[in-house]
Structure formats: C-alpha cells, structure tokens
Amino acid sequence: MIVISCFHQNVVEEITMAMCRARALFSFSKCKPTLLSPLFHFSPIRRFSSSEFESVGFIGLGNMGSRMVHNLIKAGYKVAVHDINCNVLKKFSDMGVSTKETPFEVAEASDVVITMLPSSSHVFDVFTGPNGLLQGGNLLRPWLLIDSSTIDPQTSRKLSVTVSKCILKEKKDHWVNPVMLDAPVSGGVLAAEAGTLAFMVGGSEEAYLAAKPLLLSMGKNTIYCGKAGNGSAAKICNNLAMAVSMLGISEALALGQSLGIAASTLTRVFNSSSARCWSSDSYNPVPGVMEAAPSSRNYDGGFASKLMAKDLNLAAASAIDVGRKCPLTSQALEIYTELCQDGHEARDFSCVFRHYYSGMDEF
Structure with a gap:
C-alpha cells in the first residue's frame, strides 16, 4: 500500500487537471473554424520596428x-x-x-x-x-x-x-x-x-x-x-472648450474688477475653488497676474486669435455636419471673429479680456 502525502496529492491533481485542459483544447481545435474565430482567429497586424x-x-x-x-x-x-x-x-x-x-x-x-x-x-x-x-x-x-x-x-x-x-x-x-x-x-x-x-x-x-x-x-x-479623424475631432473639441473657458474667466475677472475685487485676488479665489481651470491657473488673461502668460507680455506670442477663430470655425462646421446645436460655439466664434476684424488677429487669444471685456483698444 502506497501512502501519498497531501503535498504530493495536490501535485497529482494539478497534473491531472492540466492533462484534462490539454485534451479539451485539442478537441476544441477540431471544431469548425466558425466556432474558433471569436477566440483564435486573428487578423494579420502590421508590425513596425x-x-x-x-x-x-x-x-x-x-x-x-x-x-x-x-x-x-x-x-x-x-x-x-x-x-x-x-x-x-x-x-x-x-x-x-x-x-x-x-x-x-x-x-x-x-x-x-x-x-x-x-x-x-x-x-x-x-x-x-x-x-x-x-x-x-x-x-x-x-x-x-x-x-x-x-x-x-x-x-x-x-x-x-x-x-x-x-x-x-x-x-x-x-x-x-x-x-x-x-x-x-x-x-x-x-x-x-x-x-x-x-x-x-x-x-x-x-x-x-x-x-x-x-x-x-x-x-x-x-x-x-x-x-481615423478622431484625433482631429478631439483637437477641435479641446480648443472649443479652451475658448469658452477663456471667455468665461475673462468675463468673470472683468466683472470682479468692476465690483472692486483685484484680479490677482479673484484669481486666487478661482484657483482655490470650483472655477479653477487652465485659463485661470496657467494662462491668466489679465496683465500682471502671471508673469509667464502672454497677457503680461502685451499679448505677444502664444496662440494667435486668428487661429482660435479658425478652430472655432472648424468646430461650428462639424456641429452642423452632425446636426448638433452648439450655442456657446457660435457665441465664441462671433467674439473671436470680431476680435480679428478689429486688428488683433496676431495677438494671443487671451487678449479678448482686454479688448472685448475691459474695452481697452490700446495695447
């Protein structure tokens, strides 16, 4: 009589189970290709080195x-x-x-x-x-x-x-x-x-x-x-959101200044609460609030207003193509088109704060 320890018994069971799986796979491999295709049929994929x-x-x-x-x-x-x-x-x-x-x-x-x-x-x-x-x-x-x-x-x-x-x-x-x-x-x-x-x-x-x-x-x-095309779609959607958030931040900062709140103070409020966004914490449109932002360099460099108008045009056209109503896109496009027509097409798009919201044409 042979006594098998629990450890050896487990090994035997694992080997037996592995043999069963192998037999099952072998039997499955003889099935019709239509049954195999969901699991085992792969389309050739081009591999680049x-x-x-x-x-x-x-x-x-x-x-x-x-x-x-x-x-x-x-x-x-x-x-x-x-x-x-x-x-x-x-x-x-x-x-x-x-x-x-x-x-x-x-x-x-x-x-x-x-x-x-x-x-x-x-x-x-x-x-x-x-x-x-x-x-x-x-x-x-x-x-x-x-x-x-x-x-x-x-x-x-x-x-x-x-x-x-x-x-x-x-x-x-x-x-x-x-x-x-x-x-x-x-x-x-x-x-x-x-x-x-x-x-x-x-x-x-x-x-x-x-x-x-x-x-x-x-x-x-x-x-x-x-x-294909989804990268381009993502980009125009990203820039649409960027344009609308810049307009929102500019409008709020202009209103805050009119109500007696310093732009730097209101910016700290935004960046510590729910209004925080890229236009407030990285690309602030008010001159002097952020040293590295184009607004502090007389709106030179950065992303030109004419490019923002172009991208908003793309977003508006795409919305029409798919039958989607996008009222903020239309409003933003109108504002940036006006900005370009007033001679600020080469300035950074954040200049919308100074020209459109604060009413200052001198740069």
Whole structure:
C-alpha cells in the first residue's frame, strides 16, 4: 500500500487537471473554424520596428513645426524638411539638415512623414496636389504619414482612405499598404520648444503604438482617440472648450474688477475653488497676474486669435455636419471673429479680456 502525502496529492491533481485542459483544447481545435474565430482567429497586424522610422520627413516649419523638428534632431532621427518659406529652409540647410524642394521629394527620402500645416486646404494640397506626397500615384515609400495639423475630421478621414489605397514601394512581408494617423497637438509654441506637447491620435491602433516613441520625442503625452479623424475631432473639441473657458474667466475677472475685487485676488479665489481651470491657473488673461502668460507680455506670442477663430470655425462646421446645436460655439466664434476684424488677429487669444471685456483698444 502506497501512502501519498497531501503535498504530493495536490501535485497529482494539478497534473491531472492540466492533462484534462490539454485534451479539451485539442478537441476544441477540431471544431469548425466558425466556432474558433471569436477566440483564435486573428487578423494579420502590421508590425513596425523602430528601424523603419529612422528617416523622418517633416513638412511645415512654422512656429510649431520648426521646434518639433529640432526635438526630432535631438532625439537622433535623420530628418528631411520642406516648407514654402525659402528663408526658413535656408536656416535648416545651414544647420546641416537635409532640405527638399517638394513634399514628394520628402516622401522619397523618408520612412515616415509628419505634416504640420495651417489649414485643411494646405494639408490636402501637400498630400494630393502637384508635387505632393502622393504624386507618385499608388506607389508610396513611407510606411506612415502623420498629420499634426489642426483640421476638420472629414478631411483627415478622406486622406486616410486615400493613403490606405496606395501601395508601398518596398513591401514588408504580406503588408503592401501605408497607414495614416491624424495626430494634432496641444500645448502651443512653448510646449513645442520644450518637447512637452500632447498628441491626440486617430487611426490604426497598431500604427499609433509603433509611432508612439517618435511622438514622445516631441511631446510628453500621447492619447489614442480611436478611428481615423478622431484625433482631429478631439483637437477641435479641446480648443472649443479652451475658448469658452477663456471667455468665461475673462468675463468673470472683468466683472470682479468692476465690483472692486483685484484680479490677482479673484484669481486666487478661482484657483482655490470650483472655477479653477487652465485659463485661470496657467494662462491668466489679465496683465500682471502671471508673469509667464502672454497677457503680461502685451499679448505677444502664444496662440494667435486668428487661429482660435479658425478652430472655432472648424468646430461650428462639424456641429452642423452632425446636426448638433452648439450655442456657446457660435457665441465664441462671433467674439473671436470680431476680435480679428478689429486688428488683433496676431495677438494671443487671451487678449479678448482686454479688448472685448475691459474695452481697452490700446495695447
């Protein structure tokens, strides 16, 4: 008679259970494929390696783009750039950066191309216009195209479909199509220079994960927002909220001053209670309250009022497209359009406090 200890008995039971599970899996594997598909059928997923993003093309060297390129160079990427401004191109050329005459030439030299442009029409032209990224017809060299411009979601989605119909010049395994991500940013010029931008990304999740290290060389946060166009949608919603909160804070501070409360005192109240927001604790619109804010630099630099008006236009158009009533969007757009018409389009959007709410035109 053999006596088995409790410990050995447990081991025997575990082995027996494992054998049962193995037999069950073997039996299940002989079931029809339709039964297997929910659990065991995986669509092929394109896997990008870091080496596929060594050569980066960048188109759009304005206040944001030029600083993003500097951070890419610091991170060790080989960069080729293009801009319609020849003076800007010369500055990069003098730094030893490869400059190209057309977007198509950038594409031919790059594994991934990033665009940072003023408007939807500019993006569409860079992609599909003469000498554009897609000039070569259906053949494309870059694996990935990333648009960081602030544009409407519809344009992002149209371009994503167009790109997906192209064929890669250099095939990788069975994958033959390039991918596009819409990845607008938040943080402004200061964040672009410091490399602390936040990216809102729409498109293929696999491409997003592959591009994440590249994006983090220019920023500190990346948020995956879902399907193509969702990054663009997130950005215009973010800027809509930013515009409305700036108007609310400006209106409250102006009223408070009229009632005899110092702006600095009321700001401390806001930041210690429920009114606290980015416009009160980081970007205060009243001159002298926050030394680093554009309001304390005569509203120079920062995020131009004309850009805020543009983004509010995008939000208003998108609301119409989906049949959504957005009264605050309409009111904010009206105010910022008026601000631009009065000659303050180049000033930081927080100047709405001084011009619209305090009634002071002198800057």
